[in-house]
Amino acid sequence: MSTTAPVALVTGGNRGIGHETARQLAGLGYTVLLSARRPEDAERAVAGMAPAVPGTLVPCRLDVTDADSVRALARRVEGEFGRLDVLVNNAAISSTTRPSTTTPPAEPSPSTSARSATPWRPTSSAPGRPPRRSCRCCAAHPTLAW
Numbered sequence: 001m002s003t004t005a006p007v008a009l010v011t012g013g014n015r016g017i018g019h020e021t022a023r024q025l026a027g028l029g030y031t032v033l034l035s036a037r038r039p040e041d042a043e044r045a046v047a048g049m050a051p052a053v054p055g056t057l058v059p060c061r062l063d064v065t066d067a068d069s070v071r072a073l074a075r076r077v078e079g080e081f082g083r084l085d086v087l088v089n090n091a092a093i094s095s096t097t098r099p100s101t102t103t104p105p106a107e108p109s110p111s112t113s114a115r116s117a118t119p120w121r122p123t124s125s126a127p128g129r130p131p132r133r134s135c136r137c138c139a140a141h142p143t144l145a146w
Helices: 017-029 039-052 065-082
Strands: 007-010 031-036 056-061 086-090
Touching: 007 017, 007 065, 017 039, 017 056, 017 086, 031 039, 031 065, 031 086, 039 056, 039 086
Parallel strands: 007 031, 007 086, 031 056
Antiparallel strands: none
């Protein structure tokens, strides 16, 4: 399928922000590859919005945690469209989707700012959580921890 319209891939486009992003891009006339881990989810999302938007919506299977799935979709995009103009990398990866391969340091190193050392996450009194403390940037966030 050759197209003169811009080609966009929206990962996790079957619901939430990804779904709305795909709808808006299709509304602007883009050819939108709407991806989801399960093909039936992508097909259902496309079927629900296709009549209401002028662009082309193409359901795609893509599991962003699976290298073979990523390569397969890349080959498909290259073969069918010859290019990808926009990538909206919206798919969520949770600890239940893919185990973490890195562990954030307990404390930032002196040569690294607190903001770039580790992501912020809400704290709780759950076992195994670090003690509550303020952030190092302004001490205004008492309920955040490393």
